Amino acid sequence: MLFLRYENFKQYLRLYPITVLILCINIGLFIAMALQGGSQNQATLLKFGAMVNEAPYISDYWRYIAACFLHIGFDHLLFNCFSIFVFAPPLERLLGKTQYLVFYLGCGFAGNAASALLSSDVHMSAGASGAIYGIYAAFIYLGVFRRHLLDEASRKTIYTVVGLGVVYSLVMPQINFIGHLGGFAAGLLLFRIMKSRI
DSSP states (O other), rough: TTTOOOOOOHHHHHOHHHHHHHHHHHHHHHHHHHTTTTTTHHHHHHHHOOOESSTTTTGGGGGHHHGGGOOOHHHHHHHHHHHHHHHHHHHHHHHHHHHHHHHHHHHHHHHHHHHHHHHHHHHOOOHHHHHHHHHHHHHHHHHHHHHSSSSHHHHHHHHHHHHHHHHHHHSSSTHHHHHHHHHHHHHHHHHHHHGOOO
């Protein structure tokens, strides 16, 4: 099954350097925020680059990327880092380091942009979910259009994860569904563009 991680620690570091870098940035920034007020403190989040969809912050375009590496509370960090740890490595190997990094940041940016432009209520948001849903979208694309590249167990796993994620996003309060949807749509588009090397 594609999403089972068989590598030891050294192999994981060597095979998936961009994924490791992303995880380290997520954890490092979480620790930094914890030392400067806490990851659930709005002033601290704003200082580190959380998204706010009103002026003047909506024009701070660096936030559209920075917010992808910030997490609100330990549970948020743990869930997203676990998703990256499990699902990102096969995509990094498939796309290569440079394209994978562009893909990840592009999906994260698109998720935050969708949230900023399409949400009706003013809110602060942060997290890697837009990028993660972009990764899910890449595997959904493979499952539908390149079925030979995904074994049956992997297809069932990604369909189940995305299905549960959609339900969870809709029923749970304070979940940025528009950000998830924006990242997913970007993932489909970017992967379609990048798939020519596969």
